[in-house]
Amino acid sequence: MGVENNIAVGSTSAPVPAPQERGGMRLLITGASSGIGRALARAYARDGASLALLGRDAERLEAAARDCLAAGAEEAETYVADVRDRDVMARIIQSAHDKRPIDILIANAGVSTGLSPGQLVETPEAVRAMLAINVAGVFNTVEPAISPMCARGSGRIAIVGSMAGVRALPHSPAYCAAKACVHMWADSLRAQLAAHGVHVALIVPGYVKTPMSARTIVKTPFSARAAAKPSASASVKSWQPGALSDEDAARIIKNGLERRRGVIAFPRYMYWAMRLFAFLPAALVDRVMRQFPAEVPETSERGEK
């Protein structure tokens, strides 16, 4: 692995074939060291894709790259970088694209943060760090790819949002606001870039079983009452309706991208329920949502870079 400034670039690859022999798609995926990003990388690896994988944890990223090669990827480069660093991200996207044009760019890296029971205000430093990753980090990933893709007249950009960006949830105010922001951005880019041959997809996952969702505890009215009893045991099973495995989420996202869907939301019933909630009187929806107390641990991330 070579290190230039604060980007570490590794390459775990089979010998790179001559251009005329290359068949697979070229993808760059952020947040590829874990969860949805890693599962997406594996799904495209099975088609023989050429992968550029980005994350901060070098060890987990290398493990993901090895996994992808074993699954059939033509190559799997690793970029150890923080999406908050705009200059670094611009250089990575440029160099990955120069090596071979990116067909699909997936801005997936993200962190969650929220409120614990009794906490009224999120810690401002945690909120700023989350905004820098979930909003500025997405902009830093996508912006440098727009001109090269438009110049080629082809390419796909997938931006990972969340159901929490469709209708806000009471237990993670800043996270919901960040996701709503990237939803709007993706919708706007899609309309604008289609004329240049570039397709933009907004990904709207519900619960997906990953290290991120494992940290969130959502209670039903029943389990909340049971947990409040003095005899209750400490562990409460989290209620995460429709939770999918990361493999299933990756399969749905990949199918949606192949079909050039503008919005890839799953599970569908949850998406339409959230859309309906956004449409109903706010006070009514707030009352319903308060019946499902949740605990979203504060992120340990700090700093805006």
Ligand SMILES: NC(=O)c1ccc[n+]([C@@H]2O[C@H](COP(=O)([O-])OP(=O)(O)OC[C@H]3O[C@@H](n4cnc5c(N)ncnc54)[C@H](OP(=O)(O)O)[C@@H]3O)[C@@H](O)[C@H]2O)c1
């Ligand atoms: N899981 C769900 O239920 C769910 C639901 C809706 C939306 N989402 C969204 O899906 C995306 C992926 O989440 P996940 O559930 O797969 O979470 P995860 O397993 O915790 O993975 C998050 C990934 O993002 C990377 N990352 C975080 N901060 C980064 C930074 N500053 N720079 C570079 N990479 C960074 C992590 O890499 P390092 O650890 O190596 O930094 C990791 O690879 C997120 O945008 C999330 O908001 C998830």
